[in-house]
Amino acid sequence: MSSRMLSETVRRHLQMYLVLGSVNCLAEPGWVVQQALAGGATMVQFREKGRGALTGAPRLELARRLQDQCRRVGVPFIVNDDVELALELDADGVHIGQDDESAASVRERIGNRMLGVSAHTIEEARRAILQGADYLGVGPIYPTISKDDANAVQGPIILHELRKAGMDVPIVGIGGITVDRVEEVVRAGADGVAVISAVTQAEQIRTAVEEMKKKVVLSIKSPGVSQKL
Secondary structure, three states: OOOOOOHHHHHHHOOEEEEEOHHHOOOOHHHHHHHHHHHOOOEEEEOOOOOOOOOHHHHHHHHHHHHHHHHHHOOOEEEEOOHHHHHHHOOOEEEEOOOOOOHHHHHHHHOOOEEEEEEOOHHHHHHHHHOOOOEEEEOOOOOOOOOOOOOOOOOOHHHHHHHHOOOOOOEEEEOOOOOOOHHHHHHOOOOEEEEOHHHHOOOOHHHHHHHHHHHHHHHHHOOOHHHHO
16 A cells, blocks of 8 residues: 555445454355455455464465455455564554564564554554554454454443543444344444454355444444444
8 A cells, every 4th residue: 555544444344344364264265255256355364373273385375365355346355463463464464462572673673654553452552553563453352262362351441441541543343243243333333343253254255244234334324322332
């Protein structure tokens, strides 16, 4: 990207954010991404982690294939943690956690590409914003089976607290979000939902994405009290 994205553009990209790697998918990852994009996924994050995850050339090849699918339809492709891989692919951005390289260091390395940072507290969120984060990934909102190293469950209240603290940065909620929980997450203050198993483990991937995105859009149009703070 030639310049930093406007926050309103980032908010739109966060509406239906698919996070996946080969270990998360019941079906072939390329098929999962194809169906998710057809259903309206607004951003895709490559997160190849966990037992049985690909390494080396197979990992790079899978990342390139998924990135090509996203590029064909103009959907940003984000790499989880691995700045070197993101630069090699010329990916649209990087997402990092609190235990990874500092946001300030990553921002310096990736230039104007999109930078997402996981945050679990108001203090972490403030620091991430100061160091150049374009958006925050906040959670886990609900219990999740997709991440072995997940932090303690926050509940939607953390989203409300961040907005109440005056943070208007784009925020995506993540962790255990299902179609039935989308409305609660967005009305608590999120601009969208990041999901893994709700899509990668779904029998009808396209339908699952369509339903979740529809709920996000409807909830944004009729926000609850938290979104108005």
